[in-house]
Amino acid sequence: MAAQSQLARFGSLQGKRVFVTGGGSGIGESIVEAFAEQGAKVAFIDIAVDASLSLCEKIALAGYEKPVFRECDIRDIPALQDVMRSIAADIGDFDVLVNNAGNDQRHTPEEVTLEFWNDRIAINQRPMFFTCQAVIEGMKKKGGGSIINLGSTSWHIANGGYPVYTTTKASVSGLTRGLARDLGPYNIRVNTVTPGWVMTERQLQLWVDEEGEKLIDRSQCLKGRVQPWHVARMVLFLASDDGAMCSAQEFIVDGGWA
Incomplete structure (x- = not known):
C-alpha cells in the first residue's frame, strides 16, 4: 500500500457507523481496514471466521478501534437481517453500507444446473437488495447515508467462463440506479464501485498465471496491478462527504481496461 501519510484523510468518516459484507479477506478486508484507519466504527460479516477474527486483532493492534465481526452466510436472508438489526442495536444505525461479498x-x-443458478443468485445478487432494505430506515432517521455496491468489469468486457456471475454483476447497476432514485429524497446516495482484475490472494492463487499477466499487460492502460486498497480508496471517497453529490453512478477501478 502507498505510504499512509500520502493518502487522503476524510474527516467526515470519523465516528461513522459502517457495515461491510464479506469483509474478512480480499477487497473486503482492505475496505474494513481503510474505514477503521479513518476512525469509523466498522462492523462486517463473513463466513471465513478465522481470517475475520485475525483481521479484527490486526486492526486493534495497529491502534484503531476493533471492528465488530459476526459470522453470517448471506444466502440466509432472515439470518442476515437479524445480524444487521442486532449490530445496529449495539452500535447505532448505519451511515454507510458496503455490499462487497460475492463469489x-x-x-x-x-x-x-438450476441448483447452481439459484445458489449463485443467493450469493451475488439477492443479499444486496436486502442489506440495502435493512439500512433505509436508519439512514432516514440520520438524515442521509451512503450505499456502495460492488460491481465487476467482467460483463463490461464480455468475459466468458462464468455467465451466472456476469449476469448477477450486471444487475448491480440496475439496483444502484433504481434505489438511487427512490432514496435520493432522503439524502441517501447509492453508487456502484466496479473493480477490474484485482490482485487478491484468491485471484493470485487460482487464476493469475503467466497468460493472465500477459492479458493484464495488453488490456490495462496503466502498467501496474490493481490492488485491493485501490478499490477501498474509491469506496472511502463515496462514503465520505467529499462524494456528497455523487449518486446513481458507477465508478470503475481497473487500470483503464473496461
Whole structure:
C-alpha cells in the first residue's frame, strides 16, 4: 500500500457507523481496514471466521478501534437481517453500507444446473437488495447515508467462463440506479464501485498465471496491478462527504481496461 501519510484523510468518516459484507479477506478486508484507519466504527460479516477474527486483532493492534465481526452466510436472508438489526442495536444505525461479498467461481454454460443458478443468485445478487432494505430506515432517521455496491468489469468486457456471475454483476447497476432514485429524497446516495482484475490472494492463487499477466499487460492502460486498497480508496471517497453529490453512478477501478 502507498505510504499512509500520502493518502487522503476524510474527516467526515470519523465516528461513522459502517457495515461491510464479506469483509474478512480480499477487497473486503482492505475496505474494513481503510474505514477503521479513518476512525469509523466498522462492523462486517463473513463466513471465513478465522481470517475475520485475525483481521479484527490486526486492526486493534495497529491502534484503531476493533471492528465488530459476526459470522453470517448471506444466502440466509432472515439470518442476515437479524445480524444487521442486532449490530445496529449495539452500535447505532448505519451511515454507510458496503455490499462487497460475492463469489466468482468459474463455470461453463453447459454445466449450470438450476441448483447452481439459484445458489449463485443467493450469493451475488439477492443479499444486496436486502442489506440495502435493512439500512433505509436508519439512514432516514440520520438524515442521509451512503450505499456502495460492488460491481465487476467482467460483463463490461464480455468475459466468458462464468455467465451466472456476469449476469448477477450486471444487475448491480440496475439496483444502484433504481434505489438511487427512490432514496435520493432522503439524502441517501447509492453508487456502484466496479473493480477490474484485482490482485487478491484468491485471484493470485487460482487464476493469475503467466497468460493472465500477459492479458493484464495488453488490456490495462496503466502498467501496474490493481490492488485491493485501490478499490477501498474509491469506496472511502463515496462514503465520505467529499462524494456528497455523487449518486446513481458507477465508478470503475481497473487500470483503464473496461
